Amino acid sequence: MTRKVVLLVEYNGSAYKGWQAQKYDVPTVQENLEKALSVIANHKVSVICAGRTDSGVHASSQVVHFETDEERSERSWTLGTNTHLPSDIAVVAARYVDDDFHARFSALSRRYRYVIYPTALRPAILSSGLTWTYKSLDVGAMAQAAECFLGTHDFTSFRAIGCQANTPTRTILNFSVQQLGQYVVLDVRANAFLHHMIRNFAGVLMTIGAGEKPISWAKQVLDAKDRTQGGITAPPTGLYFVDAEYPDHFNVPSRPLGPHFLPYVEEPEYALSR
Known part of the structure; x- marks a missing residue:
């Protein structure tokens, strides 16, 4: 059978x-x-x-x-x-x-985390498992900028040029930016994602966090619906697929959110829609 x-x-x-x-x-x-x-x-x-x-x-x-x-x-x-x-x-x-x-x-949703290590000198340990920047980052500014991504939008500015998705419209259910120990972590849950979408979010938010663009720039990039206005694509090294959500009746196994070198934080109860 x-x-x-x-x-x-x-x-x-x-x-x-x-x-x-x-x-x-x-x-x-x-x-x-x-x-x-x-x-x-x-x-x-x-x-x-x-x-x-x-x-x-x-x-x-x-x-x-x-x-x-x-x-x-x-x-x-x-x-x-x-x-x-x-x-x-x-x-x-x-x-x-x-x-x-x-x-x-x-799957009802998918979830990624992007891990940034902002420190003056580059790391040797875990160097392939995080994104290093020598620039100091304003986590509060990054979190405030990320709020404009919540909900359903045309994310053309955040999709790779070669993205083959039928539509650039996606629904971001949750987006947090927080300091976890020595790391800055972007935590994003959505119904689905476009090619390079998280890495393009990270590129914009790191630029804002470094003080090189104002908080309002994130919304300007989103509204432009033009990938060329979206700044750099951040490296893949800091990106992790951490969860997919399913109806309870499937009884899919679960484990604490990774990557597991991050400090543990209590998880809020997430709604399926905003």
Whole structure:
């Protein structure tokens, strides 16, 4: 009998050309995960994720599903699969779910965090897992500027030129900018995202935080609906896929928000719409 399994997967994306397997011989997270799962399942496994990540982008809780007709324990899908994965990819949870579950199409929202390390001298440890800037950042100004992104907007100014989405309209459900220990963290939850959207948010907000543009510039960029007015695209190194939200009846496993070197903060109850 064919059953559906959902996984939570953590990975450091530094060594990979993104999540999605490609026809060219380049390393991807999906390719490595499918190979490892295929060994445990004794058949070729194809996986679908909640949100594809770009080259150099990480995940602390990517949601993935696949189908199998082999009976394995949930423990086997985690520990067994991990023995066949490189050290920078790990399955951290597994559960059998209903046949109508879909990692992408069942998701109510997706959530990313962008981690910035503002300090005078560059770090050596975790250098591939955060975005360093030598500039001091005004976190309050960044948070105030980010408020204009809440709600449903045309985010053309924040999508990559090559973005293939059918529409630039997205709904931002929550957007916070806060100091967590020595890090400045952008925390964004939306129904869906455009290509490079978070990194373009980060580029604008870091410019404002550094005092190079006024707070009002964020709204000006949004209203322009022109990517050329949006400033730099921030590096991928600080970006993490941290959560996808599903209806409760699917009973998808969850874990504390990552990345896990950040100080823990109590999570508010989020509404699904603004």
